[in-house]
Amino acid sequence: MSKAKKVTLTINGKDVTATEGMTLVEAAKEVGISIPTLCYHEKLAPYGACRICTVEISRGGRTRLVTACVYPVEEGLAVKTDTPEVKKIRKTILELMLASAPTSKTIKEMAREYGVSKARFQAEKTNCILCGLCVRYCHEVKGANAIGFVGRGIKRRVVFIPEIATTVCASCRECFSLCPTAKLSSETDGVYFDGLTLDNYLDVR
Amino acid sequence: MAQLKSSSDLVKVRKQVLSRRAKKRRISVNASGTCGLAYSSDKVCQALAAEIEKQGLSDKVELTATGCLGFCENSPIVIIFPEEIAYFQVKPSDVAEIVSETLVNNRVVDRLLYKDAKGKKIVNAGDVPFYKNQSRIVFGNNRLIDPREIDDYIALGGYSALAKALGEMSPEDVMDEVKKSNVRGRGGGGFPAGAKWETSRNAPGKIKYVIVNADEGDPGAYMDRAVLEGNPHSVLEGLVIGAYAVGSHEGYIYVRQEYPLAVDNLTTAIEQAREYGLLGKNILGSKFNFDVTIHCGAGAFVSGESSALMTAIEGKVGEPRPKYIRTAVSGVRERPSVLNNVETWANIPLIIERGAKWFTKIGTEKSKGTKIFSLVGKVNNTGLVEVPMGTTLRTIIFDIGGGIREGKRFKAVQTGGPSGGVIPESMLDLPVDFDELTKAGSMMGSGGMIVMDEDNCMVDVARYFLDFLADESCGKCVPCREGIRQMLFVLNRICEGKGKKGDIDLLEELSDVLSDASLCALGQTAANPVLSTIRYFRDEYEAHINEKRCSAGVCKDLLSYYILPDKCQACQICLRECPVDAISGGKNLVHVIDQKKCTKCGTCIEVCPARFSAVVKISGEPVPKAPPQGTEVIRSKAAK
Numbered sequence: 099m100s101k102a103k104k105v106t107l108t109i110n111g112k113d114v115t116a117t118e119g120m121t122l123v124e125a126a127k128e129v130g131i132s133i134p135t136l137c138y139h140e141k142l143a144p145y146g147a148c149r150i151c152t153v154e155i156s157r158g159g160r161t162r163l164v165t166a167c168v169y170p171v172e173e174g175l176a177v178k179t180d181t182p183e184v185k186k187i188r189k190t191i192l193e194l195m196l197a198s199a200p201t202s203k204t205i206k207e208m209a210r211e212y213g214v215s216k217a218r219f220q221a222e223k224t225n226c227i228l229c230g231l232c233v234r235y236c237h238e239v240k241g242a243n244a245i246g247f248v249g250r251g252i253k254r255r256v257v258f259i260p261e262i263a264t265t266v267c268a269s270c271r272e273c274f275s276l277c278p279t280a281k282l283s284s285e286t287d288g289v290y291f292d293g294l295t296l297d298n299y300l301d302v303r
Numbered sequence: 304m305a306q307l308k309s310s311s312d313l314v315k316v317r318k319q320v321l322s323r324r325a326k327k328r329r330i331s332v333n334a335s336g337t338c339g340l341a342y343s344s345d346k347v348c349q350a351l352a353a354e355i356e357k358q359g360l361s362d363k364v365e366l367t368a369t370g371c372l373g374f375c376e377n378s379p380i381v382i383i384f385p386e387e388i389a390y391f392q393v394k395p396s397d398v399a400e401i402v403s404e405t406l407v408n409n410r411v412v413d414r415l416l417y418k419d420a421k422g423k424k425i426v427n428a429g430d431v432p433f434y435k436n437q438s439r440i441v442f443g444n445n446r447l448i449d450p451r452e453i454d455d456y457i458a459l460g461g462y463s464a465l466a467k468a469l470g471e472m473s474p475e476d477v478m479d480e481v482k483k484s485n486v487r488g489r490g491g492g493g494f495p496a497g498a499k500w501e502t503s504r505n506a507p508g509k510i511k512y513v514i515v516n517a518d519e520g521d522p523g524a525y526m527d528r529a530v531l532e533g534n535p536h537s538v539l540e541g542l543v544i545g546a547y548a549v550g551s552h553e554g555y556i557y558v559r560q561e562y563p564l565a566v567d568n569l570t571t572a573i574e575q576a577r578e579y580g581l582l583g584k585n586i587l588g589s590k591f592n593f594d595v596t597i598h599c600g601a602g603a604f605v606s607g608e609s610s611a612l613m614t615a616i617e618g619k620v621g622e623p624r625p626k627y628i629r630t631a632v633s634g635v636r637e638r639p640s641v642l643n644n645v646e647t648w649a650n651i652p653l654i655i656e657r658g659a660k661w662f663t664k665i666g667t668e669k670s671k672g673t674k675i676f677s678l679v680g681k682v683n684n685t686g687l688v689e690v691p692m693g694t695t696l697r698t699i700i701f702d703i704g705g706g707i708r709e710g711k712r713f714k715a716v717q718t719g720g721p722s723g724g725v726i727p728e729s730m731l732d733l734p735v736d737f738d739e740l741t742k743a744g745s746m747m748g749s750g751g752m753i754v755m756d757e758d759n760c761m762v763d764v765a766r767y768f769l770d771f772l773a774d775e776s777c778g779k780c781v782p783c784r785e786g787i788r789q790m791l792f793v794l795n796r797i798c799e800g801k802g803k804k805g806d807i808d809l810l811e812e813l814s815d816v817l818s819d820a821s822l823c824a825l826g827q828t829a830a831n832p833v834l835s836t837i838r839y840f841r842d843e844y845e846a847h848i849n850e851k852r853c854s855a856g857v858c859k860d861l862l863s864y865y866i867l868p869d870k871c872q873a874c875q876i877c878l879r880e881c882p883v884d885a886i887s888g889g890k891n892l893v894h895v896i897d898q899k900k901c902t903k904c905g906t907c908i909e910v911c912p913a914r915f916s917a918v919v920k921i922s923g924e925p926v927p928k929a930p931p932q933g934t935e936v937i938r939s940k941a942a943k
Contacts, residue, residue: 146625147780149820163819168625183819190816194785220792228778247620247778250603252788254778 107175122166122177123151133166133179134188134208136195136278137229142238144168148195148229150208152187154178163187188212193219195227202227202279225281228254232273232282242266245273306580309588310466313457316579320458327365328406329384330355331446332393336371336532337564338525343395344368344379350395351381354402364406367449370533370568373442373687374433377417382428382446389428390415420705433684436702438665438673441649442689445533450568453575456536462581464652468544469589472655477548478504481651483659485671490516490607490644491722491748492824493670493737496651499641502631504549506639511551513542514616514635514642517558517565518600518607521720522771524751526675527645529687531558531565534649535572539595541651543586546593549641554595557612560602569597604721604775608823609634609642611777622777623823644749646675666692670736674747680716680754681708688752693734696726700754711756715839719748721768721775722828724835725761744835746828760857761840762847766794768832776825783826786817790833799860802848807837852923859903863921866907868893868930869937870917877907877918893936895929915939 103118109126116125121144126133136148146168153166156176163184166177178184192209197219199205205227228247233256236245244262249255258267274283307313333339334348348368355364372380377391383405390401393415404410416424417431425431428446448455456462468477482497503511515538519527531538542554558566573595576582584592598616605611606621613635615621634640650672654662663671670692676699678688683705690699696716700706707713715725718735724745726733733739737747755764769791778784790813793806814830821827837844846852853861866877866886871893878886878894885901888894894917896907908918 144625146822149781149822152820164627165625165822169627187816187820190812191781191785191820194781194789194816197789198785219789222788227781228784230779249778250605250774251776251778252773252784252791254784 105171105173107171107173107177109177110179116171118171120171122153122155122164122169122171125171126166126177126179131179135167136204136208136227137231138167139231139235139276142231142234145230145234148191148227150188150191152184152191154181154184185212189214193217197221198224199227199279199281201225204278224255225279225284226256227279228256229278230256231276231278232256235273235276240266240270240272242270244270304575304578306578307587308580310463310470313462313466313587316454317457317460317463320454324365324458327363329365329367329447330406331367331369331372331382331384333370333372333378333380334368335450335564335568336369336445336529337562338371338375338529339378339380340564342378342392346395347379347381347393347398350398351402354398355406358402358407360402360406367447367455368451369448370445370450371529371687372446373437373439373529373689374431374684375686376684377686381415384447386426387428388426389417389431391417432705433686433688433703436698437689438691439689440653440665440673441537441646442530442534442675442687444537445529448534448536450533450535451571451575453536453572453579456534460656461536461652462540464656465540465543465581466587468547468655469587469591474504474548474550477544477655480659481545481548481654484654484662485659485669486647486650486654486662487670487737488643489646489650489674489749491719491746493747496643496647499631499643500545500549502629503551503639503641506632508638510553510638511549512635512638512640513546513549513551513554514612514640515542515554515556515558515648516607516609516612516642516644517556517562518604518612519559519562519645519749520604520607520775521722521749521751522768523679523753524677524720524749526677526687526750528562528565530645530649530675531562532568535565535569536576537649537652538569538645539572539576539582541648542595543582543593544651544655545641545643545648547591549639551641552592552594554593555598555616555635556595557598557600557606557616560599566597566599573597603777604771605777605823605825608825610823612642613640620777622779623825625822646750667734667736667739669738674735674750676735676750676752678704678752678754680752681711681756681759682706682754683708690735692736695732695734697731699735699752700731704754707754707756711758713754714757714759715755715761715764717745717753717755717764717768717832718751719746719831720751721772722746722824722831723748723751724831725755725764725839726835727839744838745831758855758857760798760853760855761836761843762794762797762853763855763857765833765836766791766798769794769829772825772829776829780820780822780826782816782820783822783829786813786821786826787829789813790817790830794833797844797847798853798858800847800851800858802844804848806848807841807844810837846923850923854922856920856922858922861922862903863898863926864896864901864903864905864907865919865921865926866894866896867917867919868934870915870939871936872915872917872939873936874912874915876910876912880906880910882906887932891935892932893930893934895932898926 133151135151137145144167146165151166189212332348334344379393381390381393486496487493603621606615608623609630611621611623675689679685717725776783817830818827885897911918
């Protein structure tokens with residue numbers, strides 16, 4: 099295999115040399131610039147769902163907003179990770195997430211960082227921001243597919259698939275620590291398993 | 304059916320079909336389209352077949368069951384050629400008369416003719432105002448085609464554009480012609496088709512795909528269904544030509560499962576095209592190979608989005624994925640994939656056959672050709688309308704659509720479905736093309752046009768579309784899913800009379816995040832119905848929030864029904880019909896609505912005889928005090 103091509107770009111004015119095929123999040127990390135992420139995980143394929151890593155890019159006089167976890171590095175690209183517009187978008191996204199997961203430590207901390215002082219939106223508490231880390235980890239890394247999405251639009255949610263979960267989850271539970279809202283560990287309380295906790299569902303089996 | 308080995312074979316078949324039919328009179332019924340079938344056109348068609356047989360005309364008359372003829376609400380439609388005598392709302396019982404009068408005696412059956420607004424009867428289909436102001440270049444052939452008969456399409460010159468492309472043009476020539484025509488995607492975005500093709504052609508990779516997007520899902524829009532059901536070969540021919548230009552040998556047609564007749568007619572069309580060798584190996588002896596697979600969608604609106612559609616074709620859940628690398632470069636199975644809408648593909652044979660020069664003469668500077676619109680809502684003539692780009696909204700709604708129903712006042716027209724917006728009365732002279740609609744805060748979309756009158760509440764309209772999107776978003780990305788959820792909360796509370804100061808600003812702020820940060824076009828455009836209604840009907844939002852008033856009388860929570868004591872004639876109809884017994888009164892006694900019991904279903908206002916018109920809607924002001932119990936009615940002249 100030929101050696102991967104190098105690409106040069108700037109991030110917040112800093113010159114960066116990256117390998118072709120890298121995403122902006124990865125390229126920024128290499129030079130010590132951190133872009134906030136929630137649905138991103140280095141072991142998983144880029145997903146681009148939480149949109150918290152939104153950054154501003156410009157090239158050839160054209161400026162636009164993209165998500166850094168999926169956007170590939172390009173020669174001559176100028177990336178800005180912290181413009182007022184970017185910050186405003188992140189702030190609103192975090193406020194939206196807080197409405198679904200008001201007790202999540204991770205979300206609360208990030209929200210505070212972006213200046214969210216109090217909840218502005220009507221709560222629809224599900225304690226899940228549907229980042230899909232659990233679903234994708236179970237699929238891509240474990241190959242188990244014991245947890246998945248159901249529903250569409252505002253009715254989308256995550257569920258364990260009982261037939262599979264009962265056979266594989268007890269010995270794994272690796273997704274618990276990935277969950278940014280700690281929903282999986284704290285709330286497997288009958289939402290999925292007809293009045294049984296995950297533990298005693300597994301015991302029943 | 305013999306395989307056609309060259310373009311001269313195709314010409315031969317056409318000549319055979321034409322000579323076989325030369326001495327026959329043609330009679331068409333729209334019995335192969337969903338809208339026609341809904342009006343039992345099939346029964347009319349069967350009756351015609353039987354009657355033609357009975358009167359011994361089988362050798363002299365050719366009966367064609369066509370797809371949609373556009374003027375859907377006047378179905379079943381019968382057109383008799385060559386005079387193009389058009390009969391509307393035909394019943395099976397009319398058939399014997401049509402056959403003996405028109406087919407045998409060459410006399411027109413007066414009572415089945417179209418009557419214009421002034422009551423004048425019109426004989427010729429082309430003179431009916433609905434048709435007269437259209438240019439039906441894509442859609443017009445429907446009336447001469449039984450979609451299950453490939454020969455009908457060939458008789459009209461079908462597949463000769465393909466023969467020309469394969470026989471006389473290089474793939475580059477074809478692409479140049481399409482680029483020169485500047486035909487833009489009819490599915491929504493209006494991206495130039497030629498540029499998309501070129502990107503795919505130049506993209507690395509041996510295997511490339513061409514795909515028809517028939518996942519039409521905008522509320523009230525059904526143009527693509529009508530083309531697929533009525534003239535499937537026009538789409539297939541366009542697709543094969545596109546494949547040749549791009550260098551693709553495999554294609555897909557992604558069609559919604561909710562269009563069973565389209566799937567049926569398309570399946571038959573594909574089988575017949577294969578039998579003629581117009582699909583498959585060595586098409587028309589050109590050594591070019593291409594075939595196509597139908598992929599039925601599972602009912603998700605979002606699957607009409609290009610990356611979601613391609614994910615669905617791969618057998619996965621139809622969810623959009625980031626498109627920073629275009630699908631024309633990396634689409635289905637990460638291979639270059641050209642996706643165009645049904646109507647775009649159906650334009651391609653015309654462009655190749657008649658040339659880009661001809662095509663660019665139609666339309667506006669930047670939007671060429673015609674566009675089919677689905678004209679629905681509070682307009683007199685509902686149906687499918689094909690007009691040159693740049694035709695004004697006024698022409699479409701008033702000249703073709705015949706104006707607003709029941710003499711009411713036009714308020715707005717919603718174009719572009721849930722991604723589009725509303726356009727107010729002051730902009731009726733707007734020439735309709737891709738760019739003008741976008742400038743007006745709406746969009747072309749796939750061509751839905753919902754006409755609204757004074758009885759439509761614009762806040763409620765915005766709420767309707769967001770409610771649709773709340774279900775139809777895939778729910779993957781936060782701005783779209785949570786943004787729509789919160790905007791819907793706000794709109795619901797405005798409609799319920801609980802709107803707060805600052806709600807309009809909040810809607811605008813959320814709209815910005817949706818359009819800037821959403822993953823796909825569904826989320827990026829989801830706020831358009833809200834933004835455009837705020838832009839043109841801000842006063843309605845303010846009235847809902849500040850005065851708790853819904854001037855259109857739609858939002859139930861802001862509404863009361865009241866019986867005018869001086870108009871009530873104590874006929875007791877409303878009293879009897881009220882489903883919750885909220886109306887009291889009696890013989891000779893003024894009826895009174897108990898506001899606490901009333902569920903605002905509107906039955907009373909509907910049943911109150913028009914000559915009394917005693918029930919009124921009240922919004923934004925207190926309900927007048929009811930007259931004391933036992934108040935006698937004041938007899939009006941109308942009651943006597």
